[in-house]
Amino acid sequence: MRFYALLALVLLAGCASQNAWMPAPPNTIPGEVVMEGLEGTLTLRVGSNVAWRIDSYSSWLTASPQRGVGPRVVKLEANFSGEIQSQAEYSGLLSISGDVETTVTVRLPLVRVVGAVADASLATTASLVPMGSQGLRSVTPGKASARPVEILVKYRRDLRSVALPQGSRVLSHDQISRLTKLQSTNPQALLQRLRLDPSVEWAEINGTVSAQGEPTDQFYPQQWYLRSTGARFTYLQSYTNPVTVAVVDTGVRYDHPDLAGRLWLPGEGAYDFVGDAAPPTDPNQPYDPCADPVPGNPGDTNPSDPCDLNARTGGSHGTHVTGIIVAGAGPFTPACPTCTDSGIAGMAYNAPLKVLPLRVLDSLGNGTFEDVALAVRYAAGIPVQKGNQTLQNPHPAQVINLSLGSLAYSNVMCEAVSDAVARGVLVVAAAGNFQSRSPGALVYPAACPGAISVAATDQNNQVAFYSQQNSDVDVAAPGGNTSQTGGGILSTTWNYTTNLPNYTFYMGTSQATPQVAAALAMLLSASKASSAEEAWVKLRDSATDLGLPGRDDSFGYGLINLPEAFAWALPRGDFMVSFSGPISRHIPVPNGQFETYLFPGTYKITACRDDSGNRFCDRGEPKLERQLQVGGRNTLDLGTMMVGP
Structure with a gap:
């Protein structure tokens, strides 16, 4: 018996020894992974001593951890900035290196979602179908009969x-x-x-006539920002009260034909706090309008913008800001045979607004706290002293636009803002363009107590990458992004090389600020508000809430919404469908039918008649809201959604 027991032990030991010398199983890494939604896993079945590293060749795809030793379940995540493309699938590639060398294809399928939107007010009671688990059934509205000739x-x-x-x-x-x-x-x-x-x-x-509508200026179709804010419908409003908006900036080109008749002229209150460039030390040298001004000079009454060293062919920051507010609509005499004869339309083109140009920035766009403070007080009608001269503005402004700022706090600027606000003047200032290098930092005078701080959005109604995000942001307006095709803010500029007027796309909170200033001035001009405070409350409370619910550091109280602020009765617009969930999607539905692709998950779906045309479902617009579960690989048909009040 002992012999057999010993023999069994020997045999068992021999088996163990034999397994130890057998080759290890091969490393197993799948060549393809299909993600379900925004997360997935990659299982690495490798030996315990196998070192590996994972690199992603796709900006939207990340793997965690990126390196390790031995077998591991790696977490995959999809991260998209902005709106994703409407396509059936995303495909990415992972490279695995180290003790193993291979690539893995990662597929991220989306669900095809189709549907239709119709206006409940135009449908008969019998046509209305309640929403069930399968969505709404299609309703084909009848065609309107043609008008007899x-x-x-x-x-x-x-x-x-x-x-x-x-x-x-x-x-x-x-x-x-x-x-x-x-x-x-x-x-x-x-x-x-x-x-x-x-x-x-x-x-x-017996033909038909129609009410006068939107401007027909040559570049008006490129002014997308007028659609984002609903300012395109300003023709629906009558304006009776003259209002002055002071633009404290680089000065203005009075010879720009699109601004004719919309500016207070030299001798009418306009003022240059910088002063003219010093004459050359050598009398044989030509005069340079871009040179530094005479030190200690008192300035003068002509705030024409003499030069722009930052943009010689499409410059004059102050002219650009001014055009956003008051550029005229309709034809004018072109400045040259090939120049436009209509240009753009300012937000307040049909209101009796005038801009008071006050120059505080030099040819490089720089100015002093002192001059800004003097200009703010002067604009508000407060007497100021400059170079032993006492200056009194004959046309005090109801709104002051400050498309400028500094990261440094200034007592003199904030006191000037406080003095102007105490006089019932609205002070509107750029929140700043320093977010990329100084995120969250306060910018002055926008952060001064009493000032209205304006952030910037882009064409997609997202906060612009440069726009300051902090606790003092009050409201947002389009500031644009020139890296996007047609995504900048188009307005009046000057070509200092040819000495001719032109139009250029700019971006910045500098461009968002005059839209808020114009909206406030228009509320006062239309008697929609009788005081500065009432105008601000009306504009603030009517803003389209973006970002986190309520006020947030990116958009403040939201994107300005002129139709809501003025309570305009808008013509019927196209339909709009929005999905909010694992991703956000805003889909215009001009013909009543839509198709899109979504990641699996739970969404809030909002369908509306987008009368304002700003790609949002605003208050007062007929709409429908529902929860929606998106899943599976087949097409999800939502049927027809009936929107109503």
């Missing part, structure tokens, strides 16, 4: 003495003007016969 005829003598053309019918007859309205199954043939009839003085189709 009518012919207006003026006969030379009494209708009773003439023979009416065969197939025509008299709808009405005005004996005083001898005007007869006819109808026929073939109106064009009737019109031709009438014009050949010697008893007819004239005949024409």
